[in-house]
Amino acid sequence: MRKEVDVTILVIAEHDNIALKAITLNTVAAAQKLGGEVHVLVAGYRAGAVAATVANIAGVAKTLLADAPQLCEGLAENIEATVLSIARQYTHIVLPATTYGKNIAPRLAAKLDVAQISDITAIIRTDIFERPIYAGNAIATVQSVDSIKVITIRGTAFNPVSADGGSTPIQVIKAAAAVPSVSFVSRNLRKLNRPELTSARVIVSGGRGLGSKKNYAHMLGPLADKLGAALGASRAAVEEGYAPNDYQIGQSGKIVAPQLYIAIGISGAIQHVAGMKDSKVIVAINKDPEAPIFDVADYGLVGDLFMLIPELVNALHVYQKK
Numbered sequence: 001m002r003k004e005v006d007v008t009i010l011v012i013a014e015h016d017n018i019a020l021k022a023i024t025l026n027t028v029a030a031a032q033k034l035g036g037e038v039h040v041l042v043a044g045y046r047a048g049a050v051a052a053t054v055a056n057i058a059g060v061a062k063t064l065l066a067d068a069p070q071l072c073e074g075l076a077e078n079i080e081a082t083v084l085s086i087a088r089q090y091t092h093i094v095l096p097a098t099t100y101g102k103n104i105a106p107r108l109a110a111k112l113d114v115a116q117i118s119d120i121t122a123i124i125r126t127d128i129f130e131r132p133i134y135a136g137n138a139i140a141t142v143q144s145v146d147s148i149k150v151i152t153i154r155g156t157a158f159n160p161v162s163a164d165g166g167s168t169p170i171q172v173i174k175a176a177a178a179v180p181s182v183s184f185v186s187r188n189l190r191k192l193n194r195p196e197l198t199s200a201r202v203i204v205s206g207g208r209g210l211g212s213k214k215n216y217a218h219m220l221g222p223l224a225d226k227l228g229a230a231l232g233a234s235r236a237a238v239e240e241g242y243a244p245n246d247y248q249i250g251q252s253g254k255i256v257a258p259q260l261y262i263a264i265g266i267s268g269a270i271q272h273v274a275g276m277k278d279s280k281v282i283v284a285i286n287k288d289p290e291a292p293i294f295d296v297a298d299y300g301l302v303g304d305l306f307m308l309i310p311e312l313v314n315a316l317h318v319y320q321k322k
């Protein structure tokens, strides 16, 4: 890539103070494509172990650690204040286009008085990027002339860098004072016994065709268990209450690209396909042979899911026993 200006990139690490989220490796990969020095900021509380993990990432030039109680819960206001204290040293600030990154990036962009460049899937030059629009049906090429570019990246578009191979010093920086207008109240976390959706190798995803919350659990649960899969859902399935909100895949949900995506009772509306079309292998099970999901599927099974899924689960059982 042609180097336009001296480029120094700040990646904001996503983590829970204990472990680094895998998406940070994709974010670093995107940052490296900009061709400059990559620094990674861990903003948290008692997050030394996360900083140590970051310091091992291949190709990271500097690990910054801001460690303070006000950064414990990842409140965007407090992280923003800390990032702003160092932002002017960078030409690019890069975050994942996850709930975490999408919470922080707009605040940074507004305070820096620059335009945010959202959900990029390719870097053409240090100031030119590609991003999907119209639910992925068109790709916009956008140029930014801002002095600092605040960017969120689509994780599935950038292969993760290796978590090992680096050895950078950890530089402790001062956390900005707590923003008085916000305080942390509580967090309701659902304990997942399954892989996390955005990093799962296999996803079993259900739609309105399942007909009820009970069917969703009874049909998809055993199949996901056999495959060690994460569970996903269409928006219709979420709206009908079959699955929780954070299972939603698509334009207004999560973007995923697992090795195997099994769409069950999902019609394949463009807004759903926008979230899973980059999966390596797509299997669709639908009773309607004209369902648009078959246009993107590598393998299609036309039939009643209530007959096919139990058969499939049994077949997998037999296969595992061999």
Ligand SMILES: Cc1cc2nc3c(=O)[nH]c(=O)nc-3n(C[C@H](O)[C@H](O)[C@H](O)COP(=O)(O)OP(=O)(O)OC[C@H]3O[C@@H](n4cnc5c(N)ncnc54)[C@H](O)[C@@H]3O)c2cc1C
Pocket (backbone or CB within 6 Å): 206, 207, 208, 209, 210, 233, 234, 235, 236, 237, 248, 249, 250, 251, 252, 253, 254, 264, 265, 266, 267, 268, 269, 270, 271, 272, 275, 285, 286, 287, 288, 291, 303, 304, 305, 306
């Ligand atoms: C702005 C906007 C954003 C949106 N964002 C999203 C998004 O992020 N994610 C998303 O998913 N949608 C999104 N949608 C909604 C989207 O347009 C569709 O309405 C939704 O994806 C449909 O979900 P579905 O396929 O589960 O339901 P349906 O379209 O109702 O399809 C159900 C399918 O199940 C099949 N079926 C029924 N019974 C059986 C059976 N017994 N066996 C086998 N197959 C069966 C049917 O043939 C049908 O194809 C968005 C829409 C808008 C306008």
